[in-house]
Amino acid sequence: MRRPTRTAVATGRRGRLAALVTVSGLGLLPAAGCASADDDLTAYQSDYANHRPLAVAGYPSAGSLEAVQKLLWRLADGNTAALAELASSDGTDAEHRATAGHWIDAYRPAAGQEVTADFHDDPTARQTVVLYFHATRQRKQISLRLDGRAGADGWRVLMRESDPAEATAEPTWAPETPGGGRPTGGPAF
Incomplete structure (x- = not known):
């Protein structure tokens, strides 16, 4: 037996x-x-x-954290095309490329050094993040959202800052140091 x-x-x-x-x-799934x-x-x-590790404050989702990590890696590498690929479907390809170029010009020197991402809001579908570039003491607000039909395209970055002044403007509502939370009256999506 x-x-x-x-x-x-x-x-x-x-x-x-x-x-x-x-x-x-067994041939049940395509190997590709x-x-x-x-x-x-x-x-x-x-x-x-x-790349250097990212410090985190607040409550990201796994997807929003990955999107911010990739954004910082593309900034540090100076890769405009790869950074523009992270853009949400809002705006045009020209806006995405222009924004990516402005961000790289402004933040590349500090993106490869110590950075803290302070995640605000509930990460269900949208999230505001303030990036703190410690070496240069710069702050940058970015907006993330789930893109595509029912979020099928994953977390993407709003990139519609064709004007260099807008692309490098610091958030007036964000605390000077990470982890302070959003003050009452701060911008919402």
Whole structure:
């Protein structure tokens, strides 16, 4: 009599990856779909390893935190095209590129150094973030939102600051140091 095969239920990332590899090997999933997810993860891990850690205040969601990390990495790298790709669907490609260029000109020297992101508001669908660039004592307010139909495109950055003065204006409502919270009467989305 043959012994029954024991099956272990794996949990966590490795378990899901093993299940995807098994299912893909059976031809139930296209292997290219897995490669894309793996490529995204590898790119994120590489960016994370090659840049300075971000200090955080407030309550980001996993998606809004990732969007801010990518924004700072693109600023530090001086990559205008990659920064513009993080833009929400609001505005035009020309506005996104102009904003990205202005932000890189203004914040690139400090973006690769100590930065704190102070997340305000409930991160359900929109979030205001104040970036504190400690080396230069600059502050920059950015607005994030879930983009696409029902948020399917993930967290994106509002990039409609074609005027250099607007692109580099410091928020008048934000505290001088991170973690102070939003004062009453501060701007809302």
